[in-house]
Amino acid sequence: MRRDGGGLPVTRDLTIAEVRLTPILVADPPLLNTQGVHQPYTPRLIVEIVTADGVTGLGETYGDTKYLELARPLAERLTGRSVMDVNGLFGIDLAVDASRVEGGTDAGGLRGVQTADKLRLSVLSAFEVACLDAQGRALGLPVHALLGGKVRDAVEYSAYLFYKWDAHPAGVRAEPDEWGAALDPAGVVEQARLFQRRHGFGSFKLKGGVFPPEQEIAAVRALADAFPGHPLRLDPNGAWSVATSLNVAKELGDVLEYLEDPTLGTPAMAEVAAGTDVPLATNMCVTTFGEIKEAFTKDAVQVVLSDHHYWGGLRNTQRLAAICAAFGVGVSMHSNTHLGISLAAMTQVAATVPGLHHACDSHYPWQSEDVLTERIAFRAGRVAVSDAPGLGVELDRDELARLHRRWADDDGALRDRDDAAAMRVADPAWHTPVMPRW
Numbered sequence: 001m002r003r004d005g006g007g008l009p010v011t012r013d014l015t016i017a018e019v020r021l022t023p024i025l026v027a028d029p030p031l032l033n034t035q036g037v038h039q040p041y042t043p044r045l046i047v048e049i050v051t052a053d054g055v056t057g058l059g060e061t062y063g064d065t066k067y068l069e070l071a072r073p074l075a076e077r078l079t080g081r082s083v084m085d086v087n088g089l090f091g092i093d094l095a096v097d098a099s100r101v102e103g104g105t106d107a108g109g110l111r112g113v114q115t116a117d118k119l120r121l122s123v124l125s126a127f128e129v130a131c132l133d134a135q136g137r138a139l140g141l142p143v144h145a146l147l148g149g150k151v152r153d154a155v156e157y158s159a160y161l162f163y164k165w166d167a168h169p170a171g172v173r174a175e176p177d178e179w180g181a182a183l184d185p186a187g188v189v190e191q192a193r194l195f196q197r198r199h200g201f202g203s204f205k206l207k208g209g210v211f212p213p214e215q216e217i218a219a220v221r222a223l224a225d226a227f228p229g230h231p232l233r234l235d236p237n238g239a240w241s242v243a244t245s246l247n248v249a250k251e252l253g254d255v256l257e258y259l260e261d262p263t264l265g266t267p268a269m270a271e272v273a274a275g276t277d278v279p280l281a282t283n284m285c286v287t288t289f290g291e292i293k294e295a296f297t298k299d300a301v302q303v304v305l306s307d308h309h310y311w312g313g314l315r316n317t318q319r320l321a322a323i324c325a326a327f328g329v330g331v332s333m334h335s336n337t338h339l340g341i342s343l344a345a346m347t348q349v350a351a352t353v354p355g356l357h358h359a360c361d362s363h364y365p366w367q368s369e370d371v372l373t374e375r376i377a378f379r380a381g382r383v384a385v386s387d388a389p390g391l392g393v394e395l396d397r398d399e400l401a402r403l404h405r406r407w408a409d410d411d412g413a414l415r416d417r418d419d420a421a422a423m424r425v426a427d428p429a430w431h432t433p434v435m436p437r438w
């Protein structure tokens with residue numbers, strides 16, 4: 001890249017010359033949720049957008065087949081456009097195969113409604129992030145500067161605790177992990193201590209909906225005893241009835257920062273909200289702009305967990321945060337399995353959101369593999385906001401190639417996330433639970 005006298009990059013041609021899409025499979029530990037268990041490897045898609053001057057911007061999103069099917073034609077249509085034309089990017093007409101959104105909910109029911117537009121936004125978001133990264137690298141500016149500037153120097157994340165097996169079922173090809181099992185209150189507390197020791201996290205979220213509520217109440221109580229005064233959350237992904245949700249809220253009201261998606265759907269969430277002072281958070285009943293009006297007018301949720309992947313990028317995340325602020329609803333961030341490119345993007349946008357009063361979720365500590373030359377570090381549970389150009393991360397091409405080979409070698413069994421299928425390996429009788437489960 002050319003540089004001016006002061007060492008700043010001089011890039012004049014911001015035309016997109018090439019778009020590279022690399023599907024990969026990354027190791028994932030046996031984390032339990034109400035749908036089943038995580039597969040030993042999970043699909044992600046890495047997007048590289050290269051300008052005529054040779055600047056490369058990075059993005060990352062879901063790698064399942066339905067996302068790849070949309071990403072490929074989109075990539076073909078980008079050559080010749082400018083990386084500056086992000087509004088134009090969102091105007092590109094992408095035909096979504098209707099059969100891909102049948103069945104109603106996303107990721108087996110963990111991420112709310114599934115619509116053609118949400119699918120489209122989930123793909124576009126990775127391209128938006130890659131364009132912003134390329135812009136920043138070309139202009140010598142961090143992404144947060146392109147989004148209006150940071151209002152904080154570090155973003156706080158919470159420890160994302162999971163009930164977990166020691167290892168994936170015997171005979172299943174998998175990478176070992178160093179976390180051990182967590183299947184009871186003592187195991188959950190031990191996992192939380194590891195999170196604190198390794199990354200300094202000060203707030204804790206337990207993924208629930210795995211065991212009957214009494215057991216999960218006991219686990220949260222054990223966390224409250226072990227970490228007095230620390231913010232705690234419990235998220236059963238909608239596995240409880242309204243009555244059960246209200247009971248859990250009563251039992252844990254004195255220690256919970258919020259209860260996340262205790263029950264399914266805005267009307268039921270509104271009923272729970274009306275019966276408790278414990279704030280309710282969601283990444284299931286408000287996951288699209290169209291769902292906001294009903295949820296906010298019914299006062300069904302007090303905190304919306306944004307996720308730039310399916311809300312449609314970093315600028316839509318800012319728009320969501322502004323709407324939440326206008327209605328007096330809190331905002332924070334949801335996460336499922338992601339790598340460092342997405343953590344960098346989450347951190348850059350979170351740095352620009354005023355009124356972010358809850359630590360964000362991130363699965364990143366669970367991922368032993370990444371496609372970056374240097375892993376992003378949590379210090380005191382926080383990620384420092386990079387001021388380097390773009391997202392401030394570099395791609396490790398060897399690692400990208402290795403994880404892509406794993407994807408290419410897979411017979412298709414792991415290319416689409418299916419937690420229920422992964423559970424059936426251990427328990428052939430397992431079926432996706434009917435909700436409410438309790």
Ligand SMILES: O=C([O-])C(=O)C[C@H](O)[C@@H](O)C(=O)[O-]
Binds near residue numbers: 032033110111235334
């Ligand atoms: O509600 C949530 O926070 C999630 O759905 C996050 C993840 O999808 C998590 O539950 C998982 O991956 O098992």
Ligand SMILES: [Mg+2]
Binds near residue numbers: 261284
């Ligand atoms: Mg959740």
